[in-house]
Amino acid sequence: MRDQLEPIWDRIRTEMRRDVADFKFHIWLDPLELAGVERETLFVRAPDHIRTWVRDRYLPIVREAAARGYSPDAVIQIVDEQWQPDEARSAPADTEAPLTNLNPKYTFEQFVIGKGSRFAHAAALSVAELPGQAYNPLFIHGRPGLGKTHLLHAIGNYVQRYGSGLSVRYATVEQFTNEFVDAVRARDTQSFKERFRGVDVLLLDDVQFLADKARTEEELFHTFNELHDSGRQLVMTSDRSPSELQAVADRLGERFGSGLVVAVEPPDFHVRRAILEKRARLDSVEASPDLVAEIAGRVTTSVRALEAALIQVVAYASLRGEAPTPDIARKLLDKLGPDRRSQKPTVEEVLTATASLYGLTSKEIVARDRRPLVAQARKVAIYLSRELTDKSLPEIGRRLGNRDHSTILAAVRSLSGDIERDSDLAQAVDKLKRQLAAPA
DSSP, rough: OHHHHHHHHHHHHHHHHHHOHHHHIIITTTTTTEEEETTTEEEEOOOOOHHIIIIIIHHHHHHHHHHHTTTOOOOEEEOOTOOOEEEEEEGGGTTTTHHHOOTTOOEEEEEEEEEEHHHHHHHHHHHHSTTTTTTSSEEESSSTTSSSHHHHHHHHHHHHHSSSOOOOEEEHHHHHHHHHHHHHTOOOOOHHHHHHHOOOOOEOOGGGGTOOOOEEEEEEEEHHHHHHTTOEHHHHHSSSSSSOOOOOOHHHHHHHTEEEEEEOOOOOOOHHHHHHHHHHHHOOOOOHHHHHHHHHHHSOOOOHHHHHHHHHHHHHHHHHTTOOHHHHHHHHHHHHSSTTSOOOHHHHHHHHHHHHHOOOOHHHSSSSOOOOOHHHHHHHHHHHHHHOOOOOHHHHHHHHHHHEEEEEHHHHHHHHHHHHHHHHHHHHHHHHHHHHHHHH
């Protein structure tokens, strides 16, 4: 069995090394090993101290590498070190997980409340206690990595435990879209509707990615209406408020904002320290008060970045056979530099990266130049600025040659269609996305 697995994993490892820096590869991906294969599903073992982080942040990289090195339809399951190949047919992914997709670790008890998240936490708890009665819909927005997804899962876990049999479904908008597209292709939309319209609580993550998906927006519009009109609960998250979702259909944006809209703000130092202390207890990680204070003082952008920094320091110290110390934290975090997981790229950075890929200058892209190569590079820069930055369409237009809102929106929609038809263009855009916003 091992002789059969090693060539497959060697190809996948080679692909993964192309997508991340050597340092990150050695800490997070090198310890992984292929434990078993069943048709298109690859079971990948991960050590305890990195498993959660690999599953939460590196799964897309492993999946993409497997698609290139094994099969375009590859499915990745991250398993523990005790998992054996004969467990494949009864793996958790084939039983309870697809019904809810909830992470059992994300509960209200594990959420550290701070000044910037108190209102969102209280609203989420009220919804969990009284689905369809407290606030419906509930819309939670804020920068990536501040705990929005945690609150969604906490609602779902609470309802499953105390909701007297109420049904729950969690999905990202990407999952909702993919399932809908698959249903349309299979000419079986009825089963899709039953999965999403037949639940008592629907939790949708990252609704900002609905932009320019007309058929998905239409389906979600009807799903929203059916659930809301029948008194069932909807909770959504986004990196921006409903009023700022300018590329989402107006009627859908209005419904998103028709209930309670709450924001999640970055945590202060005391909350960051409490988050690290709780994370260390949950993961049985050795973290002294001085180490916690050092990391909490240095990493200020998001909860996700904070937990990542702790895991990186502990993993780095473990690989060196040392105890994690404030000194190691200082050296490692200085070496890593600014946190790119939670710090969004600027429009200027998107422009520079796009210009480099196309062999142009930033000035050429923003100029009134209609040459095909320049025009395509410009559309790519506009599209990625909309996808990866927190700037509005008018602001993106101003920074890319003082173009108006309608021109920017047309470019985004045009490139979305081009990507679907042109696989080479799709790969180029994906490469830029990973370069500008790759997980650390």
